[in-house]
Amino acid sequence: METIAARPFAFAFDPSRVALIVIDMQRDFLEPGGFGASLGNDVSRLQAIVPATARLIAGFRAAGRPVIHTRECHRPDLADCPPAKRLRGAPGLRIGDAGPMGRILIAGEPGAEIVPELQPAPGESVVDKPGKGAFCATDLGAHLEALGITQLVFAGVTTEVCVQTTMREANDRGYECLIAEDATESYFAAFKHAAIDMMTAQGAIVGWATEVATILAGLEAAKASRRAEASL
Amino acid sequence: MPATLDERIDAAFVPGGRTVASDPYLWPFDGDLRPANTAIVVIDMQVDFCAPGGYVDSMGYDLSLTRAPIEPIARLLKVARAKDFTVIHTREGHKPDLSDLPANKRWRSQRIGAGIGDQGPCGRILVRGEPGWEIIPELQPVAGEAIIDKPGKGSFLATDFELVLRTKGIRNLVLTGVTTDVCVHTTMRDANDRGYECLVLSDCTGATKLENHLAALDMVKMQGGVFGAVAMSDALIAAIG
Numbered sequence: 439m440e441t442i443a444a445r446p447f448a449f450a451f452d453p454s455r456v457a458l459i460v461i462d463m464q465r466d467f468l469e470p471g472g473f474g475a476s477l478g479n480d481v482s483r484l485q486a487i488v489p490a491t492a493r494l495i496a497g498f499r500a501a502g503r504p505v506i507h508t509r510e511c512h513r514p515d516l517a518d519c520p521p522a523k524r525l526r527g528a529p530g531l532r533i534g535d536a537g538p539m540g541r542i543l544i545a546g547e548p549g550a551e552i553v554p555e556l557q558p559a560p561g562e563s564v565v566d567k568p569g570k571g572a573f574c575a576t577d578l579g580a581h582l583e584a585l586g587i588t589q590l591v592f593a594g595v596t597t598e599v600c601v602q603t604t605m606r607e608a609n610d611r612g613y614e615c616l617i618a619e620d621a622t623e624s625y626f627a628a629f630k631h632a633a634i635d636m637m638t639a640q641g642a643i644v645g646w647a648t649e650v651a652t653i654l655a656g657l658e659a660a661k662a663s664r665r666a667e668a669s670l
Numbered sequence: 671m672p673a674t675l676d677e678r679i680d681a682a683f684v685p686g687g688r689t690v691a692s693d694p695y696l697w698p699f700d701g702d703l704r705p706a707n708t709a710i711v712v713i714d715m716q717v718d719f720c721a722p723g724g725y726v727d728s729m730g731y732d733l734s735l736t737r738a739p740i741e742p743i744a745r746l747l748k749v750a751r752a753k754d755f756t757v758i759h760t761r762e763g764h765k766p767d768l769s770d771l772p773a774n775k776r777w778r779s780q781r782i783g784a785g786i787g788d789q790g791p792c793g794r795i796l797v798r799g800e801p802g803w804e805i806i807p808e809l810q811p812v813a814g815e816a817i818i819d820k821p822g823k824g825s826f827l828a829t830d831f832e833l834v835l836r837t838k839g840i841r842n843l844v845l846t847g848v849t850t851d852v853c854v855h856t857t858m859r860d861a862n863d864r865g866y867e868c869l870v871l872s873d874c875t876g877a878t879k880l881e882n883h884l885a886a887l888d889m890v891k892m893q894g895g896v897f898g899a900v901a902m903s904d905a906l907i908a909a910i911g
Binding site: 515516517518519520521561563568569574576577584 | 770773816829830831
């Protein structure tokens, strides 16, 4: 157990029971010319977190800890897309319509793929989720239980939508949740800050927040103390 | 809007509605049987469970019991598809890296010489993408029919089954497939607890042991239909045909 600095108070980090969840770093949300951009969003805000997210992923891989990726997408026949979700889109830009990178938010289309810089490594789980939360209608919960995970570190986009929903789901399921503040982003700066404030309010009511460098240092410290134990 | 639960039940009854000749009550309870609110669920009719050389065969069970439902299911699907009923298929199987396979499930399967994930006569046993995991040729899904890949016995756990049902507006489930006492029953119980109105078809299901098939059907009918109702496929076909 390593205690690391975090908001609203120090986080009791257990690198032997932690997994990293990287939410929805998909081309349609991050790349110019994708679905997110077509809605008028400034995707450069989201692209800016790619290097920090890559460092965080590399740290988990080096520590031998699970990295789980999620993608928001639907079955090609939309059997898992509630009409209420689809009909909120503007005509022509709805889920399943032909978009700039293939059919919008459909599994298997180029836009639904994870950006090249953050491609999953062989053996890493990729959870395709039809909702904002990654636990709804997926095998994520069963997978984490099988791995014996008790703590989750979150990265990805967008902070106030899919990251926050998944973190709330995880918190209610008993996981200790830590969000990597510089590896998550929103199209709206104010929403990112408000979301993290909500998570950490009232004594970490949803979880903790800290920087990528602090998490990486915690993983390193755990590795060093394991080495020290082994040499005794 | 009717105020009490009993008033809502009364209001739900469809005057002159359609029901199936089933035990222990005429199903569905309110006579609301339509293509738009009813799905035929075909559970795990996979090579591993009902074809020579599959998982069940390699455990030494009598394959004729799990093959018996093939012809009745095929006959039912022909009618159901013609009448625009929703058809959903399930497949039990695990990811190739076995990350969704609980340790005790693998250990128990290894003990009887058919370890999940090990090489069997039809590829790796119960692993997604292997020949043994495929749905048998006789009951292949047609375009537009959802397939639910499930790591457990029940179809709701770790899948999007319920989301697909809700999105399609399904309230009634007709359960077919194998095995009656394991995956069909777990799915039926899960569905029943969630408020779905369930019918299991006795000739469209099968088990690895006849006594278990019969006992599983019997259990459904206790306590006024504790999990739903039981019928023969002909009765359903007569109601919807």
